[in-house]
Amino acid sequence: MAQTLSEQILSQAAGKPVRAGEVATVAVDLVMMHDSLSPSIIKIMEQELGAERVWDPERVAVVVDHVAPAATVQTAEKQNEVRRWVQRQGITHFYDVGRGISHPVLVEEGVAQPGMVIVGSDSHSTAYGCVGAFGSGMGSTDIALAAATGRTWFRVPETVLVRATGRFRPGVNAKDLALRAARELRADGATYAAVEWHGVEFLTVMERMTLATLSIEVGAKAGLVPPVGIPQVAPEWLRVEEGATYSRVVEVDLDTLQPQVSAPSFVDNVSDLGDLGRVAVDVVYLGTCTNGHYEDMAAAARILAGKQVAPGVRLMVVPASRDAMLRATQDGTLATLLAAGAAIGTPGCGACIGRHMGVLGPGETCLFTGNRNFRGRMGSPEANIYLASAEVAAATALAGYIADPQDVL
Amino acid sequence: MARVWIFGQDINTDQIVPGRYAPIMLKNEDDLRLYPFVEHRPEFASTVRSGDIIVAGNNFGCGSSREYAPLALKMVGVGAIIAPLFARIFFRNALNLGIPCFTADLTGQLADGEQVDLNLEAGRITSADGRELALPPPPTFLREVWSAGGIVPFYRQHGRFPGEAA
Structure with missing residues (x-):
């Protein structure tokens, strides 16, 4: 019987063939935890599970990205506790302040590989699907148990297939595809299921991460792009099989796809940018594991080159990782953004969780390249967050209102 | 008797506990009990009583993996959560913390503030006027x-x- 990518990976990890709907105990290849939840995970491991050691210090990754650098005395203290624990455990994959957001970092470091089962203490751990790994977010207790035992359980998910055809027009990109799919599937359309994104072999790994991270916003357990056309080498057993069962198929024609915008305050509140009307913004925020990649900064720089951000608009750029920032520094992308008026932050999650580095005040409107526009997400519950691509972000920064990249290019 | 708290659909974890109120952001982690629905429904934390029931619309708990969202609900003693569909991470977190969650749509059948009896073993809610609502048995x-x-x-x-x- 043909299997979906998730069924193939979970069958390998379970040591027996499994199908959608079955509950399976699986071996995990990697457990990721970040600074925000590591203190609670460590506490559960030590005090509730009575586990002194992680099951394999080479397969637990710890990343300081959520409040990086520390914004308060408490967060500084908690991060130091995590650093001491990492040292005691002999954890090899530890990435401290400035290295970037866990998801791109583990891909750049080659730690996340095709065919792996990766569980992370961050809901956007679906990100690892960008290299064809089964990545899934979990809470502190599940992560503590996985870190202590090297195992977890899953109900093997059904798979929702998003099939793209054609090629993006200029000014349209992976974010628009992901938001278009969210518009179709709605916020619960893939709950308990996995999403597979087909027809996107031409995208880079980090562009694929845009699709994979947004998979959680339609409720998915994992969001996988078939691992072809990327530098990472997939195991032989992992490939799209003809005849695999998909619970639902969503078709998106990229040739006619328009820039998409998600309006406050639900991710699936998506429309074509052209139907939005005039929305003035105070802040444009380019960053996150969804769209803070080198590709995003470069696309924004192409639009902003030689121009100035509109008066009264603040443009924040928070690179997703140090590698992305380094590349953008070396080829002049960051210089272009700075010259246009951008403020640059430390690689990490930035204001995506509303804790530091550009939180929003009451009444402010933000065009955000991230993944959530929930009320209060980036600070004040009285701020309004619109989600769109980095190209829309750049066009908006120039215009002062949400704008189509085509109109400013 | 338990009070029924009615919530709408797509209640996300930022509405349950905003990231700004995460335990790592608090001077005293036990203060988490002060913050369930702190912005979405500010009267909740101060008036909820142990055993009260949340009856919500579709996709309850969507968004973040933060276990401190259901943990905050556990700290104030929420007795059960009933919704037609739960977001998966929230559901696992609630399960892991031992909060009973039932998959059923009761938003149209119970009123906010209504007093009911919850019988977890029998999977039954009995309203003050004697109406009985069955809860589907979990797997x-x-x-x-x-x-x-x-x-x-x-x-x-x-x-x-x-x-x-x-």
Whole structure:
């Protein structure tokens, strides 16, 4: 019987063939935890599970990205506790302040590989699907148990297939595809299921991460792009099989796809940018594991080159990782953004969780390249967050209102 | 008797506990009990009583993996959560913490502020005027985790994961 990518990976990890709907105990290849939840995970491991050691210090990754650098005395203290624990455990994959957001970092470091089962203490751990790994977010207790035992359980998910055809027009990109799919599937359309994104072999790994991270916003357990056309080498057993069962198929024609915008305050509140009307913004925020990649900064720089951000608009750029920032520094992308008026932050999650580095005040409107526009997400519950691509972000920064990249290019 | 708290659909974890109120952001982690629905429904934390029931619309708990969202609800003693569909991470977190969650749509059948009796074992809600509403029984492996008091006590007792052969 043909299997979906998730069924193939979970069958390998379970040591027996499994199908959608079955509950399976699986071996995990990697457990990721970040600074925000590591203190609670460590506490559960030590005090509730009575586990002194992680099951394999080479397969637990710890990343300081959520409040990086520390914004308060408490967060500084908690991060130091995590650093001491990492040292005691002999954890090899530890990435401290400035290295970037866990998801791109583990891909750049080659730690996340095709065919792996990766569980992370961050809901956007679906990100690892960008290299064809089964990545899934979990809470502190599940992560503590996985870190202590090297195992977890899953109900093997059904798979929702998003099939793209054609090629993006200029000014349209992976974010628009992901938001278009969210518009179709709605916020619960893939709950308990996995999403597979087909027809996107031409995208880079980090562009694929845009699709994979947004998979959680339609409720998915994992969001996988078939691992072809990327530098990472997939195991032989992992490939799209003809005849695999998909619970639902969503078709998106990229040739006619328009820039998409998600309006406050639900991710699936998506429309074509052209139907939005005039929305003035105070802040444009380019960053996150969804769209803070080198590709995003470069696309924004192409639009902003030689121009100035509109008066009264603040443009924040928070690179997703140090590698992305380094590349953008070396080829002049960051210089272009700075010259246009951008403020640059430390690689990490930035204001995506509303804790530091550009939180929003009451009444402010933000065009955000991230993944959530929930009320209060980036600070004040009285701020309004619109989600769109980095190209829309750049066009908006120039215009002062949400704008189509085509109109400013 | 337990009070019914009605919530709408797509209630996300930022509405349950905003990231700004995460335990790592608090001087005293026990203060988390002050913050369930702090911005979405500010009167909740101060008036909810142990055993009260949340009856919500579709996709309850969507968004973040933050276990401190259901933990805050547990700290104030929420007795059960009933919704037509739960976001998966929230559902696992609630299960792991031993909070009973039932998959049913009761938003049209109960009123906010209504007093009811919840019988977890029988899977039944009885309203003050005697109406009985059945709660669908959760799958066996989930019930085992709840009755153990959460995934950690379950794992410590059985040395295995739910659904795994003994």
